[in-house]
Amino acid sequence: MKDFTLRMHKERMLRVLVYIQQHLDDPLRLEILAGIACLAPHHFHHVFTGMLGESLARHIRRLRLERAAWRLKLSRMPVVQIALEAGYDTHEAFSRAFRNGFKASPTQFRRRHGTAYQLQVPSGVHYCDGVTLKDFRATRTGVKTMTVTIKQLGPMRVAFMRHVGPYNEVGRTWDRFMMLLGKEGLLGGDTQFIGICHDDPAVTPPDKIRYDACVTVGACFRPQGEIGVQVLAGGDYAVITHFGPYEKLGESYAKLLGQWLPRSGRDLRSTPCFEIYLNSPENTDPADLVTDLYAPLEPMQDILRR
Numbered sequence: 343m344k345d346f347t348l349r350m351h352k353e354r355m356l357r358v359l360v361y362i363q364q365h366l367d368d369p370l371r372l373e374i375l376a377g378i379a380c381l382a383p384h385h386f387h388h389v390f391t392g393m394l395g396e397s398l399a400r401h402i403r404r405l406r407l408e409r410a411a412w413r414l415k416l417s418r419m420p421v422v423q424i425a426l427e428a429g430y431d432t433h434e435a436f437s438r439a440f441r442n443g444f445k446a447s448p449t450q451f452r453r454r455h456g457t458a459y460q461l462q463v464p465s466g467v468h469y470c471d472g473v474t475l476k477d478f479r480a481t482r483t484g485v486k487t488m489t490v491t492i493k494q495l496g497p498m499r500v501a502f503m504r505h506v507g508p509y510n511e512v513g514r515t516w517d518r519f520m521m522l523l524g525k526e527g528l529l530g531g532d533t534q535f536i537g538i539c540h541d542d543p544a545v546t547p548p549d550k551i552r553y554d555a556c557v558t559v560g561a562c563f564r565p566q567g568e569i570g571v572q573v574l575a576g577g578d579y580a581v582i583t584h585f586g587p588y589e590k591l592g593e594s595y596a597k598l599l600g601q602w603l604p605r606s607g608r609d610l611r612s613t614p615c616f617e618i619y620l621n622s623p624e625n626t627d628p629a630d631l632v633t634d635l636y637a638p639l640e641p642m643q644d645i646l647r648r
Contacts, residue, residue, distance in 0.1 A: 351604035392600010484597035587628035
């Protein structure tokens with residue numbers, strides 16, 4: 343099963359990589375790429391980053407820069423035109439990015455002999471004009487150091503308040519949420535504090551990011567004002583504990599979904615991941631924060647039917 347799911351995830355991602363190479367001048371919308379990979383958009387970016395060892399945005403920028411290197415060497419196109427087709431608005435911005443990658447200005451690179459067209463990456467995926475990509479190396483740097491457990495959960499009823507905006511501003515939503523719930527006496531000792539991240543900041547504009555601040559509640563609680571109610575689906579979940587600041591949660595999600603999952607013999611359900619906060623940032627240093635990340639898994643019998 344583990345060989346099967348790794349092959350399945352690689353086939354899915356290879357379709358995405360080929361599409362990207364064939365549409366480098368297109369907007370490359372997240373919904374299209376996630377659909378090609380047969381993944382929900384809120385899972386796609388973490389799977390991509392974990393498997394390729396670089397974010398989607400960085401992957402696209404790098405391929406466009408490698409294509410620019412090819413054109414500098416193999417064509418007489420003006421540098422300004424190459425810069426525009428690589429997605430840069432100005433010659434100066436293109437020159438800075440090119441120098442950072444290739445350690446030479448575009449003009450110097452064009453004049454040199456024997457200079458490599460490719461930038462080093464763990465996946466081995468590079469721009470190659472007219473050649474269809476056949477394979478890539480799926481990264482696994484974090485697999486051996488991860489401790490992942492499978493937990494079966496029942497449905498959880500939660501009260502929630504929706505935050506729209508950058509993740510580093512969710513503290514304001516939590517403060518307002520806690521104040522309202524505290525007045526209702528709903529913050530008992532067994533309350534669980536949960537976050538649901540619907541969007542990835544690497545591919546979603548800051549003002550469009552959605553996050554639900556949640557606390558577990560009983561059957562008697564009813565929605566009121568800004569506070570709604572939802573039920574987190576039960577079932578199997580892969581769980582990993584993240585130690586450290588919330589700003590690094592994305593790295594743990596990428597390792598879990600993009601490195602452990604493909605080799606696990608399991609697959610993702612389309613419902614979002616969620617995180618349970620085991621201590622509070624109000625009285626805990628960022629380095630000492632502890633968070634459990636929950637990734638929803640398809641039932642084993644559904645995978646066996648494939």
